[in-house]
Amino acid sequence: MTAAIYARRASKSVLVLEALTYGGQIINTPDIENYPVTAHISGFEFATKVYEQAQALGAEFVFAKAVDIIDGGSEKTVVTADNRYTCKAVIIATGSQNRKLGLPNEEELTGRGVSYCATCDGAFYRGKTVAVVGGGNTALEDALYLADLAKTVYLIHRRDEFRGDEKTVSALKARETVKFVYNSTVTALIADKKLTAVEVTDKSGSVSTIELDGLFVAVGRVPENMNFAKLVKLDEAGYIAAGEDCRTDTPGIFAAGDNRTKSVRQLVTAAADGASAATEAIRYISSL
Ligand code: NAP
16 A cells, blocks of 8 residues: 555556455554554554545545466566456565464364454354463463453463564563463363363473363465566565565566565554665656
């Protein structure tokens, strides 16, 4: 949406294709406090403001998933289930999706005790026992959010050091209801129609069971690039190989945000990518 704002301000026609709703993963964040200008804002409110800004500038939004891009040189075609859109440049800003634990019954238990979104599903676990798996900012923030709702929150991490911010770790350590389970991975989901417990294996191989009502999986994200793999070069982890200028190896195709190779995946860097990608796309169009 930042790219749309920049491109509209340069008087380009802009179509934004959104597979589900606007805003991407930030809409699941209850409180943003690391984006300049505002000390606190919910992800949904933030995304809505950007959406309204882009719309007011004349960007057109269509809610449909881009399933393919056909590169015809100076003319590209973006394909959705019902339509085909032609344009001169395409910015792929498809972000990433939740990484799964990869356990056999994980999919069938999703929505039956297994969740990937604490702010969406946390309210179902008021007064109950839950666990969060992971050691990044998402896991830490999810655990803190759930600590206000649940009776007990286990935080299960495969190491004894967290990848996420120290400030959130300290806040969690101050909560009596949060129990840290270090050097451990979830090795089985135990269920009777819905999740009832998890099997946890620690680094020494010792296996234990934690009875719980809900498991929140926050073990990182995987890029949403597979629809475009034949079009642009991906790195070993599946991210689009594009640098700070957001240019891919295919002229006229740009990548912005969490789906490109980069070291800092934050709201502010995603917005910055939008600005860079749109600026480069405008340059590219001028060169045609
Ligand atoms: P992340 O930073 O990649 O962390 C993923 C965590 O899951 C890591 O601790 C990792 O362990 C663990 N993990 C990965 N695969 C696992 C597996 N199969 N089993 C068990 N544990 C596994 O992902 P994230 O927390 O979703 O964050 C993604 C990006 O968004 C990060 O850049 C993060 O800083 C950013 N973010 C920022 C904010 C904020 O600034 N407010 C909020 C949320 C997210 P290891 O540590 O051992 O690798």
